[in-house]
Amino acid sequence: xxxxxxxxxxxxxxxxxxxxxxxxxxxxxxxxxxxxxxxxxxxxxxxxxxxxxxxxxxxxxxxxxxxxxxxxxxxxxxxxxxxxxxxxxxxxxxxxxxxxxxxxxxxxxxxxxxxxxxxxxxxxxxxxxxxxxxxxxxxxxxxxxxxxxxxxxxxxxxxxxxxxxxxxxxxxxxxxxxxxxxxxxxxxxxxxxxxxxxxxxxx
Amino acid sequence: xxxxxxxxxxxxxxxxxxxxxxxxxxxxxxxxxxxxxxxxxxxxxxxxxxxxxxxxxxxxxxxxxxxxxxxxxxxxxxxxxxxxxxxxxxxxxxxxxxxxxxxxxxxxxxxxxxxxxxxxxxxxxxxxxxxxxxxxxxxxxxxxxxxxxxxxxxxxxxxxxxxxxxxxxxxxxxxxxxxxxxxxxxxxxxxxxxxxxxxxxxx
Numbered sequence: 001x002x003x004x005x006x007x008x009x010x011x012x013x014x015x016x017x018x019x020x021x022x023x024x025x026x027x028x029x030x031x032x033x034x035x036x037x038x039x040x041x042x043x044x045x046x047x048x049x050x051x052x053x054x055x056x057x058x059x060x061x062x063x064x065x066x067x068x069x070x071x072x073x074x075x076x077x078x079x080x081x082x083x084x085x086x087x088x089x090x091x092x093x094x095x096x097x098x099x100x101x102x103x104x105x106x107x108x109x110x111x112x113x114x115x116x117x118x119x120x121x122x123x124x125x126x127x128x129x130x131x132x133x134x135x136x137x138x139x140x141x142x143x144x145x146x147x148x149x150x151x152x153x154x155x156x157x158x159x160x161x162x163x164x165x166x167x168x169x170x171x172x173x174x175x176x177x178x179x180x181x182x183x184x185x186x187x188x189x190x191x192x193x194x195x196x197x198x199x200x201x202x203x
Numbered sequence: 204x205x206x207x208x209x210x211x212x213x214x215x216x217x218x219x220x221x222x223x224x225x226x227x228x229x230x231x232x233x234x235x236x237x238x239x240x241x242x243x244x245x246x247x248x249x250x251x252x253x254x255x256x257x258x259x260x261x262x263x264x265x266x267x268x269x270x271x272x273x274x275x276x277x278x279x280x281x282x283x284x285x286x287x288x289x290x291x292x293x294x295x296x297x298x299x300x301x302x303x304x305x306x307x308x309x310x311x312x313x314x315x316x317x318x319x320x321x322x323x324x325x326x327x328x329x330x331x332x333x334x335x336x337x338x339x340x341x342x343x344x345x346x347x348x349x350x351x352x353x354x355x356x357x358x359x360x361x362x363x364x365x366x367x368x369x370x371x372x373x374x375x376x377x378x379x380x381x382x383x384x385x386x387x388x389x390x391x392x393x394x395x396x397x398x399x400x401x402x403x404x405x406x
Contacts, residue, residue, distance in 0.1 A: 123398070123399060123402060124402065126405065153403055156402060160392055160396070162392055163392060164395075167395075167398070180387050180390075183383045184367070187367045187380060187384060188367060189365055189366060189367065189368055192326075192362075192368035192370075195368065196326060196359055196363075199327065199328070199330060199359060200359045202329065202330065
């Protein structure tokens, strides 16, 4: 029985720890891969083509837009960022789950026209805890932290668009919760339909 | 944070092992109870009022129907069987999940007007395996087994009405799968909404 993979959208405020959670989750599940974004920004020294990003020129990126080859895209600070559809389609066909780690606005653009998604919002335990985590990073000034807190509030207020809310109080617990969601979703009727039909139609 | 319980409907063909699964599950989860049906049939010697059934006279049962106090009811062989709503409502308010072990037709009657359900269909691995299990019981003649197989096929073809399909190849695995579903469902946005609102509105 060849099972189709699930497209899993994972969002959460900056500081919610979603990056750490995703890395841990991918180490635990060989049935799940991470979607790689396309961007027109220049690669940093440690970034590899096809691993961290697909690096594109502006005209290449515009061609992707024209061909409708992106699930969503956006422009920040003069650079384009987007989600190429074809690699995702391939992985899903091969039965792999694909995780899209994406901010709320991009996620909502995809939700607006695609229903075959499992959407998960990662939340922090309290805003105080978020502030603590952002300070801990040390690299950001008070002003940036204030701005990030404000954005976090705005993002939290969009959590209702998501199927699930996962609390990240401790990373291993949050990873386990997402594992639980993926395992439960694989038992949805739509994903078990072929199984049921085989049972009914065979001896 | 006082969480509302979930109403979980569990169905599956005769021989799917749902009774064994439910007993095991209830031993493992102290947040979950079993709904007790009402019936007009006479108690068997080992059956206790309020544990196995609420035993009612015909006129008491008809009064329950008149008061709209049952989630669903049906008549078999001249006796009524039904699901009293009030005990379920109480458990849910107290934050307990309630499992309703119920055949497909009764389940569908509830699904038709209630949307706050988690519905799970238990399936056997193959029809051959179902036949083997029914024979193993030893107590039933060939004719009854044939009839049960036919009903099983009909029930399997209604599995599309359920949220989840759980394979019972081995009881401990099936119990674990249902645990996974209940744990995932408790992270649904609707059940986490109060949590999110507290995070957003408090410091």
